[in-house]
Amino acid sequence: MFSLANSYQAFAEDGTLTDPGLQQRLTETVTAFLSLVEADVRYVCLERRWYEFLGDRTEAAITQRAEA
Template structure:
């Protein structure tokens, strides 16, 4: 149900104009997925998780230092910044 939950939450947030990170990561059977050291036991999943976090941090850093990326984000989604979406500018 994790992926379905992610999609179910993503759709209304995007419709409301929230900026939602494009990549999603869910960990099936998370209660069994960790090794004794606290890392993800599956090396491929751990690498994907690390890449997702790095990409998110890069996007957050860009949004902080390059505020016009917020306007570009709406235009990327096919919307034109209007009073409704101006709150993100």
């Protein structure tokens, strides 16, 4: 998401990320992960099945750079 060396510049005074695109991506990722956790807790059948984390966006620029 951002370089650790520049992390002190990544956050605003209110605790949000200064880059709105990164803030939106973080919000979507956390929301999707919490939905996955809720589904795992509520639906016991998922314990025996493989499932994909739907918040994983493989088309994201950071993923594309890592794969290149």
